[in-house]
Amino acid sequence: MCQCGKTKFCHRHLIADWLESELGIYIHEYNFPDHVRKNGYLIKRNEPSLFSDEDQKVKK
Secondary structure, eight states, X not given: OOOOOTTSOOHXXXXXXXXXXXXXXXXXXXXXXXXXXXXXXXXXXXXXXXXXXXXXXXXX
16 A cells, blocks of 8 residues: 555545446545545545534634
8 A cells, every 4th residue: 555645646546536436346545534535636525514604703
């Protein structure tokens, strides 16, 4: 297994995407469950918020 950083390009992510799209074999990222693969990179998944942007602003 390669030692590529999670934010750096990695050929393993391309192979995992191909295995999933062509053969239906899903490769789970154990160390980074909140990330998705895209074009050879791991990208943090944007989770929907329960609050609007206005609710999250701190009023002074």
